[in-house]
Amino acid sequence: MSQPAIDRTSGAIPMRLLELPEKPGLDEAIEYCRELVEDADFRTVRRWREAGGKVLGHFQVYFPEELAHAAGWLPVKVRGAPIDRREADSKFGSYLCSILKSSMELALTGTLKVDMFVTHPICDAARNLAGIWGRNLPEPARILYLPQNPNSAFSGEYLTEEYRRVQREIEEIGGVKVTDEMLAASIDLFDENRRLLRELYDIKRQTPWLLAIDEAYVLVSVGGMITREEHNELLRHLLPLIHERDLHKQDKIRIVFEGGFCEQPPLDLLRAISHFCYVVDDDLLIGLRWILEDVGHEAPPLEALADAYLNKSSYSPVQHDLRKPKEHMLLERVRGAQAEAVIISAAKMCEPGLDEQVAYSQGLDAEGIPYFLTEFEERMTSFDHLQIQLETFVENLLFA
Amino acid sequence: MDTQTLESPLVGRGARDGGRLFREWFDRLNATAASGDKAAYVFVMGSLSELITTFDIPTVFPEINALQTAVRRVSDDYINLAEDHGFSPDVCGYVKADYALQLKGGEHPMGTIPKPSIAVLTNACNTYLKWAEIWERMYDTPTYTIDIPGTRGLPDGKPEPPEDFERDWRYVENQIRELIPALEEVSGKAFDIDRLREVLAATNDMGRSWRRLLELNQSTPAVFDAMTDGTIFLGVANALRGTQEGADYFRDLVEEMEYKAANGIGSILNGEEKYRLAFVGVPCYPIFKRFYHLFADWGGAFVTSTYTWFASGGFYLDFEYDLERPIESLAEGLLLGVRGAMDAMLFHDKMLIDAIDRFDLDGVVYHPVKSCRTVSTGLADSRRMVLENRDVLCLFLESDMMDKRVVSEAQMKNRIDAFFEGLDSRKRRLAGVGDVAAGSGRNASGE
Numbered sequence: 136m137s138q139p140a141i142d143r144t145s146g147a148i149p150m151r152l153l154e155l156p157e158k159p160g161l162d163e164a165i166e167y168c169r170e171l172v173e174d175a176d177f178r179t180v181r182r183w184r185e186a187g188g189k190v191l192g193h194f195q196v197y198f199p200e201e202l203a204h205a206a207g208w209l210p211v212k213v214r215g216a217p218i219d220r221r222e223a224d225s226k227f228g229s230y231l232c233s234i235l236k237s238s239m240e241l242a243l244t245g246t247l248k249v250d251m252f253v254t255h256p257i258c259d260a261a262r263n264l265a266g267i268w269g270r271n272l273p274e275p276a277r278i279l280y281l282p283q284n285p286n287s288a289f290s291g292e293y294l295t296e297e298y299r300r301v302q303r304e305i306e307e308i309g310g311v312k313v314t315d316e317m318l319a320a321s322i323d324l325f326d327e328n329r330r331l332l333r334e335l336y337d338i339k340r341q342t343p344w345l346l347a348i349d350e351a352y353v354l355v356s357v358g359g360m361i362t363r364e365e366h367n368e369l370l371r372h373l374l375p376l377i378h379e380r381d382l383h384k385q386d387k388i389r390i391v392f393e394g395g396f397c398e399q400p401p402l403d404l405l406r407a408i409s410h411f412c413y414v415v416d417d418d419l420l421i422g423l424r425w426i427l428e429d430v431g432h433e434a435p436p437l438e439a440l441a442d443a444y445l446n447k448s449s450y451s452p453v454q455h456d457l458r459k460p461k462e463h464m465l466l467e468r469v470r471g472a473q474a475e476a477v478i479i480s481a482a483k484m485c486e487p488g489l490d491e492q493v494a495y496s497q498g499l500d501a502e503g504i505p506y507f508l509t510e511f512e513e514r515m516t517s518f519d520h521l522q523i524q525l526e527t528f529v530e531n532l533l534f535a
Numbered sequence: 536m537d538t539q540t541l542e543s544p545l546v547g548r549g550a551r552d553g554g555r556l557f558r559e560w561f562d563r564l565n566a567t568a569a570s571g572d573k574a575a576y577v578f579v580m581g582s583l584s585e586l587i588t589t590f591d592i593p594t595v596f597p598e599i600n601a602l603q604t605a606v607r608r609v610s611d612d613y614i615n616l617a618e619d620h621g622f623s624p625d626v627c628g629y630v631k632a633d634y635a636l637q638l639k640g641g642e643h644p645m646g647t648i649p650k651p652s653i654a655v656l657t658n659a660c661n662t663y664l665k666w667a668e669i670w671e672r673m674y675d676t677p678t679y680t681i682d683i684p685g686t687r688g689l690p691d692g693k694p695e696p697p698e699d700f701e702r703d704w705r706y707v708e709n710q711i712r713e714l715i716p717a718l719e720e721v722s723g724k725a726f727d728i729d730r731l732r733e734v735l736a737a738t739n740d741m742g743r744s745w746r747r748l749l750e751l752n753q754s755t756p757a758v759f760d761a762m763t764d765g766t767i768f769l770g771v772a773n774a775l776r777g778t779q780e781g782a783d784y785f786r787d788l789v790e791e792m793e794y795k796a797a798n799g800i801g802s803i804l805n806g807e808e809k810y811r812l813a814f815v816g817v818p819c820y821p822i823f824k825r826f827y828h829l830f831a832d833w834g835g836a837f838v839t840s841t842y843t844w845f846a847s848g849g850f851y852l853d854f855e856y857d858l859e860r861p862i863e864s865l866a867e868g869l870l871l872g873v874r875g876a877m878d879a880m881l882f883h884d885k886m887l888i889d890a891i892d893r894f895d896l897d898g899v900v901y902h903p904v905k906s907c908r909t910v911s912t913g914l915a916d917s918r919r920m921v922l923e924n925r926d927v928l929c930l931f932l933e934s935d936m937m938d939k940r941v942v943s944e945a946q947m948k949n950r951i952d953a954f955f956e957g958l959d960s961r962k963r964r965l966a967g968v969g970d971v972a973a974g975s976g977r978n979a980s981g982e
Contacts, residue, residue: 226916228903229933230625235912256685259661263912266881269689270916277688283658284682289709296702297684455664455680460671481623486908489623490630490665494672496621 143204144320148364150186152179153357155369161376164369168353171360173402175216177247179360183209184248189309192249194238194264195397196257196451197422198279199298199440201321201430204363205313206305211249212359212423213238214399217514226267231260232484233513234398239264242272251308252276253301257397257453258487277304285445285456294441302437318436326429328363331370336416336424338377340472343413344384345377348392349405355420356399387413388532390507391469393495394480394488395419396451400511407518408478411529416472418451425449452487461491462498469504476532477506478525482513505532546800549759549788553767556784558645560774565646567593573652573721576670579769579846581657581683581873585734585777585865586711590722592652596773597666600648601632605820605937607644614938627662628906628937630669637673653721654678655714659873660909679717681710683873689882708866728861734777735856735865744785745772745850751792752838753894756801756808758792761840762818763827764802769846776848802836809834810958813890815841815883815917816902816910817936822944829948830900833955838894844886845879845910848872880910884920891925897958898928905935928961930954 143149155167171179180190191203192213200210215234223240241247251274256262268276279301282290306312332355338346354373358366390412392405399419408414428447430439450456450464469477479495481488492508499506507528509521567574575592577583584594604610610632617631618624620638641648651670656663658680670676684703715726748768751758759765768788775781794800801808812830814837819826830837844851849872857864879886887899901918903911918929932950935941 226919227913228911228915230903230905231908231912256658256661259908260912262661262877262909263881265688266913267916270884270920275688278685280658280682280684280687282682283664284680284710286680287682287710287713289706289713290682293682293684293702293706300687300699452665453661455668457671457678461668462672484625486626486662487665489626490662492623493621494668497672 143207143324143364144317146320146324146364148368149207149362150183150188151365152182152361153365153369158372161373161380164373165350165353168357169349169402172353172356173217175218175241175246177211177241177360180209180211180247183362189250190248191305192242192247192252194252194254194257194261195234195422196255196453197281197425197444198253198255199301199444200363201318201325201436201440202298202302202313203305204324205317205321206302206309206311208250208305208309209362211247212420213241213247213249213252214359214397214420215513216241217401226271230484232398232482234482235260235264237513239267239271242268250274251305253279255279255281258485260484260486261397275304275308277301281444281454283455285454286458291438291441291445294444295438298437298441315436319432322430322432322436322439324363324367326431328358328367328370329424329426330429331367331374332358332424333427334374335370335377338374339413340415342378342384343389343415344382344387345380347406347409348414348417349402349409351414352402352405352419355423358423359420386533387411388476388529389413389415389472389474391415391465391472391474391477392417392419392480393465393468393477394482394492394511396421396453397488398482398485398511398513400480400482401513401515404511404515404518404521407522408525410522411525412476412478414478415474416468418449418468421449421451452491462494465495466498466502466504475505476528477504478509479506480509480511483510543794545791545794549784549791550764550767552784552787553771556771556775556780557767561645563593564595564648568641568647568649572649574649575718575721576651576654576667576676578656578660578663579773579848580659580663580876581681581869582773582776582848583655583681583711583714583865583869584773584848585731585738586714587655587718588734588777589727589731590718590724592718592722593649594774595648595651597633597636598629599770599773600636600643600645601629601937602820603645604632604636604643606823608821609644610821610937611939613639624938624940625905627666628935630662630666632937633666634669637669650674651676653717655681657681657683657869657873659683659876660907662907662909677717677721679714681707681714681869683707683870683877685874685877686882690878690885704863704867704870707870708863711862711866711869731861731865732858735858735861737779737782738777739855740782741772741776741785742850742855744782744789745847746853747789748785748792749839749843749851751789751796754796755811755895756799756803757811757836757838757894758795758800758802760802760827760831760837761843762814762837763823765837765840765843766818766823769843772847772850803831803834806831807834808836810897810955810962811836811838811895813837813839813841813887813894813896813899814902815887815899815914817842817904817907819902819904819934819942820936821939821942825944826947829951833951835898835955835958837900838896839890841879841883841887841910844883845876849875851875851879881913884917887917887921888924891921891927896927897962898930898954900954901929901931903931903933905933905941906937928954928957
């Protein structure tokens with residue numbers, strides 16, 4: 136075991152992966168991030184690897200990226216892409232969501248190369264991913280069993296040891312021993328990142344006319360493909376610029392978008408929604424925002440991370456926690472953001488998302504909160520029909 | 536074989552007794568529903584029936600209830616009702632059938648199903664978690680998930696560090712210990728560890744018979760059809776797990792199958808076994824009997840099935856409970872059984888390759904279903920692995936286990952016929968017969 140080639144304890148940016156000036160203008164930065172998120176080429180990751188850095192690819196929804204970061208790796212969120220599939224489809228059956236196949240396509244074509252892949256049994260389809268990945272690619276593919284019984288008094292201890300196991304494997308592959316100090320420094324960095332993302336979401340909740348849903352999305356999403364040091368710097372620079380934006384409130388309804396916890400809707404779909412609505416809260420890329428408070432230093436780092444996953448966290452259809460009935464959590468999100476309506480969406484063939492649509496709609500019905508039900512697919516290109524339906528929905532609310 | 540051998544009272548006893556026991560089990564559920572007594576909802580993979588039986592709480596298997604609606608050809612009534620309530624056509628048909636069954640007050644073709652007083656589940660299937668949430672919402676049912684860490688990746692031949700297994704084991708054991716007070720509360724009975732020992736002993740007995748049963752199908756011809764008969768055996772194994780009645784049934788069944796093996800009596804009704812096949816996935820319940828004939832009429836016998844691995848509650852594994860330390864051993868068995876079930880669904884390619892050798896298989900039939908992504912997602916890739924490693928023919932048939940709308944029987948038949956023509960051709964080629972285009976014999980339909 137040796138010292139990491141890339142020192143992550145100083146908080147300094149180890150390598151600039153964005154091709155932006157140090158102090159970019161807001162529109163310039165948003166446009167650049169949009170292009171980066173949409174092009175599905177993962178060129179930031181490629182640059183990192185070409186410089187000799189190691190990459191840990193983790194499938195949706197949540198992964199404690201601090202574990203990879205502390206070892207000097209770049210954690211990358213594997214969340215599919217709107218691409219044509221040539222190789223992956225033959226590895227899967229029908230009746231499956233797109234994100235599984237497109238994630239596999241990225242790996243099989245070498246577009247996204249990783250040194251280790253971690254997936255989670257978030258759903259019945261995704262739990263097969265490690266096997267398929269492992270049979271087709273040489274890098275280790277592992278399953279991280281996040282607890283599905285967070286209500287057990289023993290789940291924290293289990294998860295701490297599970298994180299230790301993953302850390303051990305990262306150390307073995309990377310040849311770098313991770314100390315508690317290194318991990319604590321990573322936690323600090325990610326705590327700052329989460330604070331900045333919370334601030335971004337505060338803007339959406341309080342002054343949504345300053346930041347459209349698709350703009351907020353690309354600023355969050357880019358964090359999954361660059362170093363957190365650089366992401367923090369970008370957000371620190373952009374957040375004041377967003378506050379200073381000279382944009383005025385319009386007559387749009389305030390809505391919550393639910394259903395983006397795993398497969399991601401196309402940016403154009405989000406843009407179409409923004410024409411009629413202010414999206415004041417959502418669950419898009421919820422894994423990057425899963426932990427709601429600072430992890431801090433009150434407990435040893437692995438224990439603190441495990442506790443934060445279990446006890447300081449958001450919700451999603453793929454985590455079963457008796458303390459978090461999903462329809463109640465959605466109502467809290469709606470009330471917290473003072474939303475007037477909800478778009479309940481689900482990726483096509485996404486079983487947890489589709490199951491949850493029933494619970495969400497019944498919960499909203501009981502509270503008399505209007506909602507709009509829809510499905511999406513990451514490769515969708517036509518939104519005319521959806522726009523007409525959504526416009527009608529909004530008009531019904533505005534002129535009721 | 537002579538007529539007397541075929542007419543032995545032993546032959547067919549398992550099917551008859553299995554049917555009877557199953558009806559009696561449903562009758563007991565009916566009586567529970569009528570009296571308003573407590574019932575526990577559990578799932579096939581990791582049912583913890585042994586622990587629940589200790590408290591004399593009857594177990595209800597919603598998966599079995601659901602598949603019975605398909606076998607009895609009424610699943611579309613249930614599925615349509617659930618879809619009217621907002622469920623998507625693209626989610627598990629079992630869940631929808633059960634949701635509708637609850638809306639109908641437990642009405643089922645086999646009687647009335649009692650409501651859940653408690654639900655006990657594992658993470659063997661993610662849909663279990665979503666499913667139990669429905670009962671939480673409908674009835675405020677207390678639900679207990681036993682979280683079972685599975686194999687962390689494709690087995691690479693390296694043994695798992697013992698301390699890692701030990702940790703997972705303790706985690707499962709602690710969760711079982713957390714569940715016991717809840718079962719005491721629901722049942723009003725104190726936990727009796729000696730009663731648990733008795734139940735575990737019956738399960739051990741059953742497990743030994745199960746393994747012998749699977750082994751007996753290595754004989755030629757195979758003594759039971761692993762898809763159709765196997766489903767009946769699985770039903771009894773799950774419903775009567777941990778009971779003396781169940782243990783006796785399987786002992787009798789082994790006796791019957793030993794007799795059949797000794798006398799060369801095969802599984803195909805009125806026909807001869809020509810091709811030995813493995814079945815991978817969940818059966819096509821909406822056309823259960825016809826599905827069997829689509830293969831049997833060509834002399835295709837399912838001699839093994841992944842269903843008899845992952846849905847058997849770990850019986851296919853060489854494990855027995857240690858009665859000296861019942862709770863610890865129950866936890867170990869649950870961990871191994873559920874992990875084994877997950878492996879048999881997610882990482883089964885090497886197990887299949889091994890089965891091809893042990894059972895002398897000619898072909899593998901993959902049956903991915905829309906309803907179950909756990910079982911189906913990886914089958915295409917698994918097939919590729921099997922074909923790379925063994926000279927067998929594979930058939931990939933997509934349909935469903937519940938939803939008739941997804942079952943295209945004519946298309947299925949065309950593909951199955953072509954598969955057998957390929958098998959026939961291959962057999963002739965391997966036997967050195969020149970005219971591979973010559974027609975092959977088909978068994979007369981047993982329908």
